[in-house]
Amino acid sequence: MPTRARGGRAPDGRSRWVGRRRIRGLVHAAVATALAGALLTGSAEAARTPPRTGFETADGARWTSPAGERSLLAAVGRRGDRVSVERIGTTEQGRPLRLVRIGSRRPGALTVLLVCSQHGNEPAAREACLTLVRDLGYARDRATRDFLARTEILVVPTANPDGTAAGTRGNSDINRDHIALRTAEGRAIATVLRDHAPDVVYDLHEYGADPPYYDKDLTVLWPRNPNVDDRLRDEAKLLAARYVRPAARSAGHDSGLYGVWTDPVTGRPVKQTAGDGQEDILRNAAGVKHAVALLVESRVDPLTDAERNDPAVNNRRRVHSQLASIKGLFSYVEERRGAIAAATAASRAAGAAGRGPVLLGGADNEAPEPGDVLARPPCGYRLTAAGFAVVGDELALHGVASRPDGDGAYVPLDQPARKLIPLLLDARAAYHLINGQADTAC
Structure with a gap:
């Protein structure tokens, strides 16, 4: 693909946000502003030095290993009564499926579920979620603590451990198993949806592109299944349009709708190639189960000469765009928690009626x-x-x-x-x- 000028990019091809010296500072900056406005405005303080992911240690040159994930989650799990790490299943190859719970357990608290890397060859979402878990678990500032006092954050950091170990989509496509529940991974996620009834479900993926029409840093899509309550769909569209996509753009990443080819000159849609309403996809199943759901996809393929010449640059952009999207998610939760709760409650009541x-x-x-x-x-x-x-x-x-x-x-x-x-x-x-x-x- 020819080099092109892109909004928010430095001359070397990095996004301006990515062009800082240390990835750790970037990661903390992303999560530190994740609540926006009155919420997080600085780095999280900690009683002791938080662990670093393998991705951070390598400055994006490699992904966090399974052993590194275990170590990080064990450290986060010792952070007190507001944090727990639970085993929610076991994969076909014997690997644990883990759920991290951070924040309030009180009735009335808003519950947000992040499901990360259902496909094992999409590692950037997993890295963003491991970073999020660590930073929320170690946060000591009042703004974050106030947010977590009213919100429970649930994270499945590696939804496909077997696929992650192999660098593939896994033994089967988990994101096509949210109806049949044939896989241990699909069953574990269904259990979380049933037992915790999350108000918001955030499904983090990556995608391979077909340039020049499908080349955004970050793409998003709400549930398209027609059985999703209109109030939930409207909230999901609002989450995408007013929070996630602007947060990505503010961080130097362009954004579009998943599955929609757009003309690179006019920006107008050309055709839709993906993103239907089939109910066995998580964003659709979660919407039918009364959650405000959103699919988020960062682009795997490099977009600039700098990213093509150095995979670490490309990897950092992939992870940082995911972290920027989480910033938008948390801003949405904080600003619209009443509307979210009303929409999910109305959806459940309509079903019962x-x-x-x-x-x-x-x-x-x-x-x-x-x-x-x-x-x-x-x-x-x-x-x-x-x-x-x-x-x-x-x-x-x-x-x-x-x-x-x-x-x-x-x-x-x-x-x-x-x-x-x-x-x-x-x-x-x-x-x-x-x-x-x-x-x-x-």
Whole structure:
């Protein structure tokens, strides 16, 4: 790709934010401003020196090793009663899946979940999340402590340990397993969604580009599944447009919508190549499960001569753009916590009240096929004993309530998971688990 002038770039091709001398200072600066405005304005103080990631120690020349991650998380886990590191599963190859909890455990606190590097060959998200965990765990300033007193931050720093170890997407595509729950990783994330009911789900990835139309430092996308409550989708779009993308631009990174090719001259969309409404992707599944969800993708490929000549420069840009996006996320949470809580509560209440149609396909930017619309959804679905034996665990992991029904089970729709249930049990849904018998005698 020819060298091009890009906004916010220094002459050597680095973003101005990335052009500082030490990566550690950059990382702390990103997290130190992550709450913006009245929140973090300086480096986090610590009772003792915080550990550094392997990525920081190498100045971006290599990624943090699994041993380095274990050591860092062990240190963070000793930071007191506001921090814990829990094992939430074990991969097919025997590696632990970990959840870090930082902040308030009180009822009414807003809960934010960050899921990092579902694909093992997308390491920048993992590095950003390890840095975030460390800096929040060691923060001593009042602004951060006040924020964490009202917010619980949940982080799955390595959502695909087997893939990370191999440098691949892993044994299977975890980000296509949030309906079937065939993988240990998908089941672990489903458990977190069920047990913690996060208000916001932030899904961090990386992408490979096809220049010149798909070449942004950072791209984002909200849930497109048509069953996501409009209030949640509106909040996710607001999070993207007013917080995450401006934060990226302020840090010297350009930003766009994931899956949308844009003309490099006019900036207008050319076509959409990715980002549909399929329900087994995390941003869509989380939205159907009543969270404000957002996908964030940093670009893997180098964009400048400096990045092509030195992979460490490219790696730093990838991680820093992710950290900048987290700055926008935290600003959003702080400024709109009341609106977020109201939107997630309204979405759950609408499900329990049994209102509105359910769509078995389509996306928010396309009209559904006539056969995809359940204008009058059934009262519930009946499962045989054999059928329930096959999918009962998965229904429980999804937080779907059922009750005995003769020799089998009955899954009523009048529950918060109302718009999820047909996606699991209706034969017409693309990723359904089993063919349930629709009960229309309401």
